[in-house]
Amino acid sequence: MEIKxxxxxVIKFAGDSGDGMQLTGGQFTNNTALLGADLQTFPDFPxxxxxxxxxxxxxxxxxxxxxxxxxxxxxxxxxxLVAMNAAALKVNIKNxxxxxxxIVNTDGFDSKNLRLAHYETNPLDDHSxxxxxxxxxxxxxxxREALKDLTLSTKEKDRCKNMFVLGFLYYMYNRQLDSTLRxxxxxxxxxxxxxxANRISLNTGYSFADTTEVFTSRYTVEPASxxxxxxxxxxxxxxxxxxxxxxxxxxxxxxxLGSYPITPASDILHYLSKxxxxxxxxxxxxxxxxxxxxxxxxxxxxxxxVTTTSGPGMALKAEAMGLAxxxxxxxxxxxxxxxxxxxxxxxxxxQADLLQALYGRNGECPMPVIAAxxxxxxxxxxxxxxxxxxxxxxxxxxxxxxxxxxxxxPWRFPQEKDLPEIxxxxxxxxxxxxxxxxxxxxxxxxxxxxxPGTKGLxxxxxxxxxxxxxxxxxxxxxxxxHMVKMREARVEIIADYIPEQAIALGPEKGQVLLLGxxxxxxxxxxxxxQLLSEGYAVAHAHLRYIKPFPRNxxxxxxxxxHVMVPEINNGQLVKVLRDKYMxxxxxFNKIKGxxxxxxxxxxxxxxxxxxxx
Amino acid sequence: MNDVLKAKDFQTDQEVRWCPxxxxxxxxxxxxxxxxxxxxxxxxxxxxxxxxxxxxxPYYTNTFGMHSIHGRATAIASGLKATRxxxxxxxxxxxxxxxxxxxxxxxxxxxxxxxxxxxxxxNEIYGLTKGQYSPTSPLGKVAKSTPMGSIDHPFNPAAxxxxxxxxxxxxxxxxxxxxxxxxxxxxxxxVGAAFLEIYQNCNIFNDGAxxxxxxxxxxxxxxxxxxxxxxxxxGENNEYGIRLDxxxxxxxxxxxxxxxxxxxxxxxxxxxxxxxLTRIFDEQSMEGHLPRPFGVFYxxxxxxxxDMLNAxxxxxxxxxxxxNLDLLLxxxxxxxxxx
Numbered sequence: 028m029e030i031k032x033x034x035x036x037v038i039k040f041a042g043d044s045g046d047g048m049q050l051t052g053g054q055f056t057n058n059t060a061l062l063g064a065d066l067q068t069f070p071d072f073p074x075x076x077x078x079x080x081x082x083x084x085x086x087x088x089x090x091x092x093x094x095x096x097x098x099x100x101x102x103x104x105x106x107x108l109v110a111m112n113a114a115a116l117k118v119n120i121k122n123x124x125x126x127x128x129x130i131v132n133t134d135g136f137d138s139k140n141l142r143l144a145h146y147e148t149n150p151l152d153d154h155s156x157x158x159x160x161x162x163x164x165x166x167x168x169x170x171r172e173a174l175k176d177l178t179l180s181t182k183e184k185d186r187c188k189n190m191f192v193l194g195f196l197y198y199m200y201n202r203q204l205d206s207t208l209r210x211x212x213x214x215x216x217x218x219x220x221x222x223x224a225n226r227i228s229l230n231t232g233y234s235f236a237d238t239t240e241v242f243t244s245r246y247t248v249e250p251a252s253x254x255x256x257x258x259x260x261x262x263x264x265x266x267x268x269x270x271x272x273x274x275x276x277x278x279x280x281x282x283x284l285g286s287y288p289i290t291p292a293s294d295i296l297h298y299l300s301k302x303x304x305x306x307x308x309x310x311x312x313x314x315x316x317x318x319x320x321x322x323x324x325x326x327x328x329x330x331x332x333v334t335t336t337s338g339p340g341m342a343l344k345a346e347a348m349g350l351a352x353x354x355x356x357x358x359x360x361x362x363x364x365x366x367x368x369x370x371x372x373x374x375x376x377x378q379a380d381l382l383q384a385l386y387g388r389n390g391e392c393p394m395p396v397i398a399a400x401x402x403x404x405x406x407x408x409x410x411x412x413x414x415x416x417x418x419x420x421x422x423x424x425x426x427x428x429x430x431x432x433x434x435x436x437p438w439r440f441p442q443e444k445d446l447p448e449i450x451x452x453x454x455x456x457x458x459x460x461x462x463x464x465x466x467x468x469x470x471x472x473x474x475x476x477x478x479p480g481t482k483g484l485x486x487x488x489x490x491x492x493x494x495x496x497x498x499x500x501x502x503x504x505x506x507x508x509h510m511v512k513m514r515e516a517r518v519e520i521i522a523d524y525i526p527e528q529a530i531a532l533g534p535e536k537g538q539v540l541l542l543g544x545x546x547x548x549x550x551x552x553x554x555x556x557q558l559l560s561e562g563y564a565v566a567h568a569h570l571r572y573i574k575p576f577p578r579n580x581x582x583x584x585x586x587x588x589h590v591m592v593p594e595i596n597n598g599q600l601v602k603v604l605r606d607k608y609m610x611x612x613x614x615f616n617k618i619k620g621x622x623x624x625x626x627x628x629x630x631x632x633x634x635x636x637x638x639x640x
Numbered sequence: 641m642n643d644v645l646k647a648k649d650f651q652t653d654q655e656v657r658w659c660p661x662x663x664x665x666x667x668x669x670x671x672x673x674x675x676x677x678x679x680x681x682x683x684x685x686x687x688x689x690x691x692x693x694x695x696x697x698p699y700y701t702n703t704f705g706m707h708s709i710h711g712r713a714t715a716i717a718s719g720l721k722a723t724r725x726x727x728x729x730x731x732x733x734x735x736x737x738x739x740x741x742x743x744x745x746x747x748x749x750x751x752x753x754x755x756x757x758x759x760x761x762x763n764e765i766y767g768l769t770k771g772q773y774s775p776t777s778p779l780g781k782v783a784k785s786t787p788m789g790s791i792d793h794p795f796n797p798a799a800x801x802x803x804x805x806x807x808x809x810x811x812x813x814x815x816x817x818x819x820x821x822x823x824x825x826x827x828x829x830x831v832g833a834a835f836l837e838i839y840q841n842c843n844i845f846n847d848g849a850x851x852x853x854x855x856x857x858x859x860x861x862x863x864x865x866x867x868x869x870x871x872x873x874x875g876e877n878n879e880y881g882i883r884l885d886x887x888x889x890x891x892x893x894x895x896x897x898x899x900x901x902x903x904x905x906x907x908x909x910x911x912x913x914x915x916x917l918t919r920i921f922d923e924q925s926m927e928g929h930l931p932r933p934f935g936v937f938y939x940x941x942x943x944x945x946x947d948m949l950n951a952x953x954x955x956x957x958x959x960x961x962x963x964n965l966d967l968l969l970x971x972x973x974x975x976x977x978x979x
Contacts, residue, residue, distance in 0.1 A: 061975045206973065255979035259971040269968055276965050283723050303956035305963030308949055310722055312715065313748040320712040320745070321719030324688070327706060328724040350709050443965040456683075479686045479704040479720075479727050487652070487698045489707025490691075499654065500699065 029244040030201055035094025036248065037102030038196070041119050042111025042135075043080050044073055044087045047189035051109075052089025053435075054193055058206045059093045060260040060437050063250030066093035067549060068435040069101035069622065074290070074373045081135075081143035086118045095249040099553035101434065103624040109192055111135050111166070113144035128160045130195070132188070134167035162241050166191050173231040174224050183221065187228035194232025201247045204229060254439060261438040263431035264291070266405035267335075267361060268298035272305050273406075274413035275331050278449035283325035284309045285318040286335045290373045291429040292363035295335045315340035319347040319360065326356045329453060329478035331413065335361040338380045339370065342387070349388045350490045351422035352514060355466075355474050358422040359413055363432045364545075366620045375620025376430035378545045379596035384424045385574055385603065391511045393518045395419070396574040398426040400548035403438040405431055408571055411525075414449045419521055420473045426573075428595075430546040430622050451476070457483035465498040471524070472517040519575050528577035533559055533566025539632050540587035542612070544570040544600055546622065547593050553625030558632055565632060573600070581608045589635060591615055593623055645676040652702045658693060663814035663840035667761060668700055670817050671730075674824040675703075678728070685728045686720060688713045690737035693768050694761035694840070697732040711742025714749040714758070718945075721754045725946040728828070729756040735776040736766050739795050743775075747804035750833050752945040757827045757834045760797060765846035778923065783845075797837045798918040802911075802938060807832035809918060810936040813839035815854040819865070819934065826936055832944055852924045853932060862924050866917070866935035871903035874931045882920075882930065889916060891930055906935075914938035 038055070040048040049070055056068050069090040078085030092102035104124045110116040112135030123129070136151055150156055151163065170191045174184045190207075197204055207229060215222035236242075275282035286296040286309065300309040308330075312318035319334040326332035336344065341362045351358045364380045366372035384396045397412040399405035405427050416423040454475035457463060465486045466474050477484040486498060494501035495509055531548075532555045539558075541551050548569050555567040568583065570576070584590050584604075590612040592601040598614040605612055615631045617623045650672040658664045675685065685703035689695035691710035698705030704727075708716050713731050721729050738746050738760045746758070765783065766772040773783040773790040776797060780789040801809045808830040812823040820838065827834035839850040852862040864874035864882070872882040873894070881903040882889050892898045907913055917937050922929035 057973060061973060063975055063977055250977065253977050255977050257970075257974050257976050259974045261971075272963070272968060273965060281723065283719065285719055302963060302968070303953050304960045305965075305968075306953060306957075308722060308953065310719065310949075312718075313744055316712060317715035317718070317745050317748065320708070320715035321722070323708075324716035324719030324721075325723040326719075327716070328720045328727070330723045332719070346709055347712065354706075440969045440971075442969070479724065480683055482681070482683050485682050485703050485705075487701075487705035487707065489698070489705075490709055491707065 030247050031244045033246050033248055035092065035096065035098065036107065036246070037090065037092045037105045038107040038109070039088055039090045039105040039119055039122075040109045040192075041086055041088040041115035042109075042189075043114075044075065044077050044085050045080065046087070046111045047186065048087050048089050048111070051189040051193050052091055054207045054210060055196060056091050056435055057210075057260055058197070058202055059091065059248075060258070061206055062202075062248070063253070064093040064095060064248050065098040065251035065253055065437060066091060066435070067098050067101045068092070069430065070433045071621070072374055081112055081114055081140045083114045083118055083144060086115050088115070088119065093248060095251050097251065097253075099549035099556075100622065100625055103626050109196070111188070111192070113140040113146055113150070116150060117144045117146065123159065125158060126160065128162065129156065130162045130164065130192070132166040132192075133163050134165050164195070164235070169231065169235065170228050173227050177220060177224055179220055179224055184224060187224050190225045190228035191232035191235075194229040195236045198233045198236035199242065199245055201245045204233060253437065256439040258437045258439050260435050261402050261406070261440070262433060262435045263399065263402040263405040263427055264294040264363065264433070265298055266402055266438075267399075267409045267425070267427060268295045268302070270406045270409035271299065271331075271333055271359075271413065272302055272307060273443070273446055274410050274449060275305065275307070276443065277410075277446055278331055278413070278417050278451050280329065280331035280417065280451060282307045283322060283330040283332045284335065285312050285321035285325070285332070286310070287312050287315045287318045287340060289315070289337045289340045291365055291432045292335045292337045292340075292361065294432070295361065295363070315343035316347060319344040322358055323347060323351055323354070323356065326351075326358050327354070327479070329476070331417065332357070333359040333361065335363070337363050337365050338367045338383070341380060341383060345388045348394065348422055349390060349392050352388075352392050352394060353490050353493070354488050355420050355517075356422070356476070357416040357420055359416050359425060360422060361409070361425045361427065364426060364428040372620045374429065376428045376546065376622065377595050377618065377620065378426075378428055378547070379599065379618070380426065381544070381573065381596065381599040382602070384426060391515065393515050394574065395421060395423045395518055395521055396426065397423060398544045398571060398573055399431055400545060400569050400571070402431055402434050402436050404548070406438075410446065411571070414447065415521060417449050417451050418473075418524070419471060419517065420476060421517065426545060428546050453478050454481065454484055456481045459483050464496050466493055467496050472513065472520055522575040522578050525572050525577060527579040528568055528570065528583055530583070531567045531569050532556065534564055535566070536586040537564030537566055538587065538636060539563070539565045539589045539591055540584060541565065541567045541591050541593065541628065541632070542570070542584065542604070543567075543593050544573055547595065550623045550625045550628055551593060554628035554632065557625060557629050563632065563636070570600070573603075576607070584608060584610050584612075589613060589639065591632065591635060593628055593631070595623060645682065647672040647676060649682065650675050650702050652700055654699045656700050657696065659844050661843040662693070663763065663842070664694060664697075664761065666814040666817060667759070667820065667838055667840060668697065670820045670824060671701065674821050674828070677825065678828050680728050684726070685730065687730045687732060688717045688720070689732040690742055691768070692734040692737045693842075694732055694734040695737060711737055711740070712745060713737070714742060714745040717756050718749055718752070718754055721756055722946050722949055725755070725950065731756055731758045733758065733760050735760065735762045735764060735774045735797070739775045739797060739800070747800070750801055750804040750806040750835060753807050753832045753942050754946060755831055755833070755944045758836065759827075760835065760837050761840040762797060762837055763840045763842040763846055764849045765842050767842050767845055771845040796918065796921045798835075798937060799921065801835040802914060802918050806835045806938070807940050807942045808834040808936070809914065809938045810835070811837045811839070811934050813850060813853060813934065814841060823936070826939075830939055832942055862931055864931035864933045866906045866933050866937065868906055868908045868936065871900045871905055873900070873903065884916070887916060889920060889930060908936055908939040911938065911940070
């Protein structure tokens with residue numbers, strides 16, 4: 028059979044929450060990464076662990092975009108859809124490219140499934156799919172048949188359906204099965220019959236694709252021309268967890284995580300709880316407030332202290348964050364954002380906690396805010412946030428989101444020796460009769476980190492206003508104003524210790540600057556590349572430092588006729604930019620719980636230029 | 641510096657700002673008296689408080705200290721103790737701070753059994769916010785926010801602590817310095833979370849709430865001082881005692897019918913008896929009431945959270961070796977793109 032090279036492809040695996048689509052997608056992703064293709068993924072699952080089978084609400088999806096060139100996003104529309112049931116087809120059909128391949132499990136299109144998916148007629152029979160290539164497979168029947176000699180229950184056998192589909196796709200894309208066979212051996216080594224069933228299903232799917240005459244060609248994607256080096260696949264939450272361990276190593280401080288489980292941040296707690304041999308101490312607290320409070324206690328004692336959460340938890344932590352600002356102690360608060368307000372859409376992505384991060388506390392309560400832009404960037408952004416927290420004795424907010432947290436991309440991972448060192452020193456002991464001033468500052472406006480157990484440094488701190496230098500309680504009006512301004516100045520001075528803002532792609536001067544932060548990075552890169560190729564003078568700059576902004580940001584924006592700020596919110600960064608720089612920045616917003624696509628941005632820029640002429 | 645510290649070494653240069661006549665003065669004095677006796681250096685002691693009158697305590701004690709936010713001292717202390725187990729951590733809280741806004745953290749600290757001391761100053765009123773009823777105010781309490789009397793059923797703090805599986809539960813009072821010092825020492829000696837409820841008079845908003853237990857004329861009949869291994873006796877001349885009729889404690893007069901041999905012998909390690917003892921919580925105005933017990937009700941050994949946490953870290957290092965960051969960053973599967 029002919030093997031056709033293709034440039035890039037977007038595949039979506041969709042089925043019931045219990046169909047194992049996340050696992051299937053993850054396996055296909057690893058297999059793809061090992062071939063050296065560039066890729067981006069986007070898992071999209073319901074908030075319910077097991078929503079009722081067959082319903083539209085229960086559809087779980089995993090989208091993978093891979094190619095032989097730089098891949099910026101998980102793809103706008105799909106070239107291939109795997110639909111395990113009617114609901115999976117219904118939910119995803121609007122996002123298919125013309126002529127897309129749809130692989131359906133026909134068993135998932137019986138009358139019950141059709142009814143649950145609100146189909147009046149069977150789309151497999153009513154010609155509504157005629158402009159797609161539909162491949163029909165009775166996955167359920169074939170999997171059961173292949174496993175008929177095993178003693179497993181039918182239910183257990185049906186759980187292997189996803190391996191059949193995976194095997195089928197491995198054949199279609201000319202792949203080896205090794206990476207998944209290794210994975211299965213690791214996962215099921217204690218359950219030999221389950222391991223066998225999965226192996227058989229995977230091989231059966233592969234052989235079925237080989238023997239059946241459903242397609243005329245197989246596809247292959249050449250390795251991407253990524254920078255030379257050793258790569259691995261990385262998801263954002265794991266990157267944050269590893270960066271925290273790295274920060275602990277580079278600072279010489281033991282790592283403490285106080286956390287309370289919340290989607291989509293919980294995986295950071297899971298990862299770190301496995302890293303105990305790095306001296307990591309994790310504490311699953313009784314609630315979000317206890318989680319940050321315990322971290323404040325650990326920071327007071329000299330640990331690199333971290334708390335991880337998402338928007339609702341962030342709201343609960345606000346008062347304690349204020350305490351950390353008053354205490355001027357290092358603390359890292361990681362907010363893996365999700366769609367709000369309130370419980371919102373817990374498993375969907377959004378960037379709507381920026382103003383909360385900047386302003387969401389009582390009183391004048393400034394704190395540095397750092398944002399991660401991709402899964403691999405989450406590593407570097409977290410390490411940088413930890414550096415600022417420790418070197419500037421301040422709580423720091425790190426913003427990531429569900430899209431970064433669960434999305435995967437190839438990563439040319441660094442080595443420990445190449446990572447920046449984090450400079451830290453506890454205040455040294457002193458004679459008992461010398462007066463210790465806990466709020467005396469150095470040239471960075473940083474006070475000493477005086478940890479319990481150090482002779483001569485006994486002192487009391489707290490949430491009441493401090494007298495400058497001595498740290499004693501003070502109700503003096505002038506002192507309060509001085510301290511409010513000092514806390515702001517302490518954060519602003521950090522701009523002297525961070526790099527200037529660079530242009531990520533495009534000219535230094537031109538028509539439109541696309542200025543963003545967070546997980547819109549890929550879509551903005553893709554759109555900018557497209558617009559540049561069409562002759563527009565468009566550039567992309569992406570902010571890692573949102574508080575303080577890099578010193579040159581105002582000047583950088585002035586080099587463009589227009590500044591457009593794409594955000595998955597109702598316009599937050601754009602407000603801050605307008606406020607601080609008085610620029611007529613234009614907002615581009617999408618608040619649907621899904622990423623912005625490159626296509627949408629390209630259109631928005633073209634419209635902007637057309638309307639402004 | 642002189643190795644032997646004195647009470648005055650624990651005083652700070654800060655002016656003490658409690659109302660004149662407040663019971664907190666006595667508690668501060670007893671803590672300053674006891675701290676030199678526990679043999680630790682000042683820098684190895686940390687006092688953490690929340691918000692409320694009692695929570696000003698750290699400013700007046702010359703150790704490391706943190707006056708934190710309302711209700712969270714217990715959670716902050718948990719993080720400190722988890723990472724710095726060698727420090728002596730004292731939590732100062734009140735009936736509002738510890739049982740109302742901070743109730744959640746208190747019960748979880750107790751069940752986890754961090755090795756800390758919790759001094760809960762109970763004055764049955766909100767002092768700092770000027771006189772609202774608290775979660776320990778008796779039913780019917782007329783206060784700023786309850787002009788017709790409180791309809792909140794009050795907590796029994798000792799029973800609550802025991803219900804949260806505290807390993808040490810005791811009660812004392814501001815006006816009995818010798819007993820309070822003894823209870824503070826016992827709290828410190830206990831390995832695990834020590835919960836010490838201290839009756840404290842708020843002479844401004846709730847004066848005399850515990851007078852019946854402190855007044856010379858009534859204290860020996862209204863209160864009962866329990867001691868491990870000793871029969872439960874009370875009265876001016878210990879002429880009364882408590883005996884257990886099944887699960888029911890009964891007050892009896894010693895003499896012809898009953899002798900000390902018939903009485904309940906206090907056993908600090910007996911959880912079942914401790915449940916009954918802490919449940920003796922009668923209103924002193926009630927007909928046939930039992931005396932309010934003071935002393936150590938329960939003291940048992942159980943592994944502390946920080947010891948188990950650190951044991952896991954050591955075990956992980958012993959079995960897997962000290963973590964190698966390069967291997968962690970590398971992950972399980974890699975591929976190489978050649979130049």
